[in-house]
Amino acid sequence: QQQVKQSPQSLIVQKGGISIINCAYENTAFDYFPWYQQFPGKGPALLIAIRPDVSEKKEGRFTISFNKSAKQFSLHIMDSQPGDSATYFCAASIGSARQLTFGSGTQLTVLP
């Protein structure tokens, strides 16, 4: 049973546009929500993360928005660049749990 649902599966955005990827979770015990970025031929790498005590976290052009009541969180990439083309995974974990539960991934393509 998938505990973190991610959409869309693929996304094409023009350079300079805004990319938005959404995730929804069911387990209200989740309290850590990271996003990972994976380039072709590489393993995923931590991009940005949020905890449910804040509604938004911004790092450069990347922003996580968190809606605790709706059990949803999203990644916004402002001024998208071709170098942002990658697969993005949302994830969630509980407390000090060692393992992450990942979403199904979104393949982002930013056209020049």
Added chain:
Amino acid sequence: DVKVTQSSRYLVKRTGEKVFLECVQDMDHENMFWYRQDPGLGLRLIYFSYDVKMKEKGDIPEGYSVSREKKERFSLILESASTNQTSMYLCASSSIGGANYGYTFGSGTRLTVV
């Protein structure tokens, strides 16, 4: 600068073979993980280990086993490879603080079982 190393980028094995995938990390991390990555299914946890000789099943352990004899090395074993185990396999590690401190992934091993 390489921190998690997977021994092979590509492997082709025959059905029924015993397959070993090796992973080594140089960050002195306590936790190590094996995931498989399939299109549309994301990353699914096979096994993880939080200490030497310790292991725990993930979400899809069937057909796999693991070995952790040394802190820095975590091996994934396919006892009798089958075609449905054709996939990208990713190893990761994290510090004792757990997932909250981020995973470091290797570059993956693409396994094809024919």
